[in-house]
Amino acid sequence: MKKDRERFPPNNVLLMLAGAGLLWLGWAGFNGGDPYAANTDSSMAVLNTNICAATSLLVWTWLDVIFFKKPSVIGAVQGMITGLVCITPGAGLVQGWAAIAMGVMSGSVPWFTMMIVDKRWKLFPKIDDTLGVFHTHAVAGLLGGLLTGLFAEPQLCSMFLPVTNSRGGVYGGSGGVQIAKQLVGGLFIIGWNFLATSIICIVIKKVMPLRMPEDQLLIGDDAVHGEEAYALWGDGEKYDVTKHEIFSDDNSQPRNYPSSGATQVV
Template sequence: MANVTALTDPAPDWLNKGDQAWQLTAGTLVALQSIPGLAILYAGFVKKKWAINSAFMVFYAFSATLVCWVIWAYKMAFGEQWGSFPLLGTPGPVLTMEQNLAQATLPAAGITTNYNLSTMIYFQFVFAAITVIILGGSLLGRINLLAWMAFVPLWITFSYTVGAFSLWGGGFLSQMGVLDYSGGYVIHLSSGTAGFTAAYWLGPRLKRDRDSFYPNNVLLMLVGAGILWVCWNGFNGGDPYAASPDAGVAVLNTNICTAMSLLVWTTLDFVFFKKPSVIGAVQGEITGLVAITPAAGFVTGWGAIIIGACSGSIPWISMNVLGRMEWMKKVDDVMGVVHTHMVAGFLGGFLTGIFATIDGCAAFGLKNPGGAIEGNGKQVWLQIVGALFIIGLNLFMTSLICVFIKFVLRIPLRLNEQKLMVGDDAVHGEEAYALFFEGERSHISLHATGYDSGHIIDTHHLGNHHESGQSSPPTPGASKKS
């Protein structure tokens, strides 16, 4: 715990201002990946009627995770070991000035940094937040907002913290020697598995939405994807916990792998579908970012290129071949998180077991004999064991949480059919784009009184238009008057 000097000295002996500045910058870059990165990527990908709800899910998850994080969850992931088995930290708050000004340590992992605990808390928080936000990409377009509000704190508490402590906080997987540089398992394998599992319990979107679900704004989606890519420099570059040479290696490898993955995915789209899909390129970008994450500072540049080639092809096969099979279609994973995060995360962790170098591990501060290319074939099996634990954890905990919300809290997981037909206006009373008349909402609205040929007639808004002297929006089947 902090002493008097640490509380009063603005530059204690243990503080390295370069490390402090970089860690705060890296954390802020990761925060930008969620808000606005994934918020606008999701908003651009979905139908117009779900743009606001999809973005708001991101903002809610970001906020709720932070409150849980500082009151109990941070210590569960990075605090003193709780109990005799190294699976979880002891819950508790991290809100006092004495705690926050003290030098940051991860006691169970035996790690001490050159900056204060507040910086570490914030940096680890943004990773927790983006994990549940990625998971939410599987559930867009039909989840009940109240169910999402309950799901986020429960999942962060009972699933994320276990994986984080096990691999990063000094738990049993890190003691076994499983490698996860920056979250290929803790974040991506976890969110991909949990997202697919939660989508199973939630059920699919309306059939009409699932059959016709074109992105409402591809350019907006590209902006979100661009933010995601560039800000990944903080995602992987911040995990040495220092402005170290290994941080630079991680940043370079991240961009090499991502570029290679995007090019391979685009090439496969062109070869098999005769057109280079922009949305496909975004998927290839994401799989590259995910696959390099567990390996970022452990591998050479050549290793990053090979991982990128694999992440641009194997998840492509998973999405475009396996994803089209009837048994896979039964689970409505809107953003394809099972392919872009679960498959790519497992792939990246497995390839880390092959291409990790002794020098890369040493630069990260690990006494690890590297992967199979260094003659340590055992590392491949360790990576598989780590992956299986994370998959099993998230299958079980996510299912348990969904059942708890539905049958114990008695909160419906899905919105009712009328709200599913309407979208944002039914859930939030707002619409994303002012495309009707002089900015009024469309005739499909919360205030509907009934259905007519599959459409909702908004008598409330019709009355408003009459009162203001404007012409009424056409009712279904009515002829348009000049």
């Protein structure tokens, strides 16, 4: 809905923080496990993952304080996520100082696209992206790929990559070519995702609507199915059988589904 595109804060910040902590922990696991061995490269990957995520979190928080005069827990989590996404392509390929530089970039560039560009570009308000995935994953992911092509350290590359003489742009030699390769790879992924996602959406649209009606979005998709994730005492049920009931195949008689919170016996 329009109001959700304008502002959609999490319904439970404490659960959001718990999830963010689990996400950070798990991210260190799959970045560190990427070499499939407990070696120097995996150790560097875990260290760089934490360095970049922490730096990005701090930079995002600083920007919130500078421009909005107060820190934001939600913003800090967004900065953490952009840092984790950005470091992933080069977690085991860059030095610690480069991880800090990537954290500074991942905490500032996605912040700018989310807080400034998103509010001014007329296209974004028309897109359902309440989690800001475009900024935290698309922008930060492309940024991480390009920065990996810039900062990849030759010795670490030789320990992990099958291609010999790989290096980032700051190390001279063939490093400039690597940046171009990273850019081409990123553009290919963007094009492939656009094509594949479009085909999937077209197929789904032939079977069912891609978007729920506004009245159903207002009460929530869980309530439409007869249940509510957060049915607070005294609020009453949002589900209205005259408006939101799911009809049987003959489109005449509504099916009798259990009310929210009711137990269905099989």
